[in-house]
């Protein structure tokens with residue numbers, strides 16, 4: 608994996624200014640999928656930035672990936688969502704896939720020709736991943752899959768769903784889970800035994816679909832078992848490593864959204880007059896800005912630290928958990944203060960704060976709630992500081 612010059616980040620920043628910021632408000636209000644923008648992201652090569660060069664990607668490291676996610680989320684958080692599940696899929700196939708699976712999927716994923724969704728959650732199992740019920744039963748050269756998966760971001764437009772399923776009843780249950788690379792037709796509500804059974808209406812995170820997926824006797828080739836026969840029973844472990852990357856994505860997008868709320872606020876505070884001076888001249892506002900700027904900076908440092916650890920190839924659940932926990936809570940606090948600084952205009956849809964305020968809470972829940980992050984962090988700290 609290689610690092611990159613600031614030129615690429617500048618390019619993404621310009622893309623955000625020209626292509627994302629001008630359309631974000633309208634597409635958010637209409638909750639409309641920005642198909643044209645996704646095509647432009649493909650042209651820019653954004654879907655392949657972490658895919659190794661031999662498979663047609665740029666082979667960039669996760670530190671660069673996190674910086675790119677921050678820039679995109681600054682414009683509109685949903686755009687960082689188009690990349691997140693896709694990169695978790697690329698990571699899984701590149702890290703654990705067989706050579707044949709890497710060659711079959713990664714080149715088309717690098718160009719965005721096929722885009723990936725990532726599926727752990729079910730209607731009755733979110734935090735408690737080991738409680739999933741979707742089952743894949745071997746039948747010759749195929750698996751027959753039955754069950755309902757929930758909360759699939761990009762689940763309608765994705766052509767490939769990287770899915771955790773039960774392949775065996777074991778004690779503990781997570782040892783009987785495997786990952787299937789479930790192919791479907793992106794954009795279609797029905798494909799063979801797969802139905803996009805529900806598009807979930809959300810508080811924010813508009814324009815990007817989050818769906819429920821029902822599988823009825825769906826046949827998946829055994830060749831699509833991640834890692835081949837060696838991957839049987841390894842699914843839970845594989846998916847948890849991808850979740851580390853997802854948590855780095857969430858912390859990077861939280862930094863992007865929080866920086867936008869902060870920068871909108873510091874600009875507004877210098878323009879808006881009250882009691883004969885710019886509101887930035889009032890100490891109460893300066894204190895808010897001081898706390899907001901400090902939180903954005905601290906969140907970015909934690910995000911970069913977690914991304915560096917992931918780049919090193921070492922386990923980074925502690926660092927990714929800390930970055931996700933801190934950055935998402937900081938982002939939510941910064942957005943609330945941004946709303947206060949904007950007064951009535953913070954509540955008006957014609958200012959971006961209203962959208963940032965609705966987008967921010969997802970990051971507290973997504974990729975494992977912050978209560979779950981605290982459990983992971985606590986457990987790891989007790990391992991490290993064991994007396």
Ligand SMILES: Cc1cc2nc3c(=O)[nH]c(=O)nc-3n(C[C@H](O)[C@H](O)[C@H](O)COP(=O)(O)OP(=O)(O)OC[C@H]3O[C@@H](n4cnc5c(N)ncnc54)[C@H](O)[C@@H]3O)c2cc1C
Nearest residue numbers: 725726727728732733734735758759760817974975976978
């Ligand atoms: C917009 C959106 C997009 C999503 N995209 C995806 C996706 O692409 N793929 C995917 O697989 N999932 C996705 N998710 C699902 C997300 O990961 C789950 O919502 C999340 O993991 C929480 O699970 P849950 O909603 O079932 O809550 P629950 O697990 O039911 O938790 C409810 C509450 O109980 C708390 N809780 C649970 N267990 C404990 C415990 N042991 N100790 C303390 N507190 C606990 C939780 O923190 C939470 O406050 C998405 C969710 C949203 C909202």
